[in-house]
């Protein structure tokens with residue numbers, strides 16, 4: 001039916017490799033409304049579509065038939081903004097490692113597959129509508145300590161602030177975090193340890209982050225706890241689904257930073 | 268094409284009000300270190316390692332069962348005759364046990380609260396994750412051990428009192444207690460189950476404790492992980508043979 005009303009889409013791929021996808025999508029009118037999984041069938045999905053494009057096609061047909069489209073977040077659609085996360089068949093961002101939902105392509109699935117799509121589930125990430133969740137708990141954690149003090153105006157000479165190569169690499173790896181929340185979504189405890197660990201590590205490893213180092217560790221962890229995230233069971237599920245491959249060694253570093261700061265840091 | 272199956276719930280969208288922003292320095296209640304999520308895990312790690320270290324000592328002593336009644340009873344008598352150290356270790360272990368149990372239970376409940384709605388579909392991440400059945404059942408294995416330890420103490424330490432003579436001295440015949448306990452196949456089954464559980468608990472717990480303590484190294488962390496798993500397997504298997512042997516002797 002999609003193909004009949006969208007000839008342009010049909011032209012983009014041959015009928016031979018078009019896929020039939022059966023979806024079960026979480027629909028929820030609002031934060032306090034009851035939600036439920038709703039079945040949809042798409043008969044003409046191109047393997048070259050991204051997962052979000054497949055949902056776009058679904059939404060266009062829903063809109064045309066006067067129904068409420070499936071609400072979901074997306075922005076860059078190139079795997080760098082972190083807004084597009086959803087639980088696909090019980091795995092954050094779907095079956096591929098190191099991939100955001102927007103970078104996941106339908107060729108990863110088989111024609112005839114059933115795909116269950118749910119929002120991130122965490123007490124700290126309330127559902128706004130359908131697949132859209134409120135991730136501002138992350139923002140509040142960043143506000144709590146994810147900053148450094150700089151003198152504006154006279155920039156220091158680049159060679160005056162020395163950063164060991166290893167630290168620069170590790171800080172850069174931690175800074176790759178796009179705050180998508182997949183770590184929280186996948187963790188059985190809905191723990192934000194990988195996210196906060198990455199943010200604490202990123203700045204703790206650099207000389208620029210040193211003035212607020214212990215204050216940062218304390219405040220970000222306190223805010224994380226206050227938001228109602230769980231604790232870390234060291235299973236490493238977060239690392240395995242992280243689209244940026246952030247290492248759980250950052251959690252260990254956060255634990256060290258927090259402990260050091262708790263016993264004798266200035267904060 | 269769309270909309271087969273359940274109908275979309277109808278009605279107006281309820282307005283969404285995010286939490287006040289920001290909350291730092293104002294509304295955020297600072298928890299003391301021991302009540303923070305990380306502090307909790309560090310306490311669990313330290314108490315857990317303490318309890319785990321007792322197990323090889325306990326196992327080594329118990330393996331003297333194989334040396335026969337006299338050696339076993341002599342060892343048991345010498346052990347409980349050590350002044351000062353024994354009560355201190357006993358009280359220490361009890362404290363570790365209680366702190367570990369209470370903290371673990373509170374941590375479990377807080378973690379449950381962090382995910383009030385469960386997923387309809389759930390998959391393990393695979394790949395670099397080291398989630399195992401042991402790691403997902405820590406609370407179940409922990410609760411089982413929480414029940415096992417008092418039962419074990421009642422059956423053995425505070426169990427029936429028999430006397431025997433070793434080197435001319437009258438001592439408690441603990442060997443007989445062990446053999447009589449495991450004459451009952453129900454006890455054998457119960458102990459075997461619990462020893463498998465202790466092995467599983469350590470299989471994840473040992474290495475996890477080091478991660479909680481902030482130990483992380485590209486080369487040594489995988490080693491710690493496997494040493495922990497081996498430790499769990501060795502302790503579990505070691506204790507596993509004792510009830511079987513005692514039942515065979517009895």
Ligand code: FES
Pocket residue numbers: 073074075076077078079080081082083084085100101102103
């Ligand atoms: S939309 Fe930006 S990461 Fe997917």
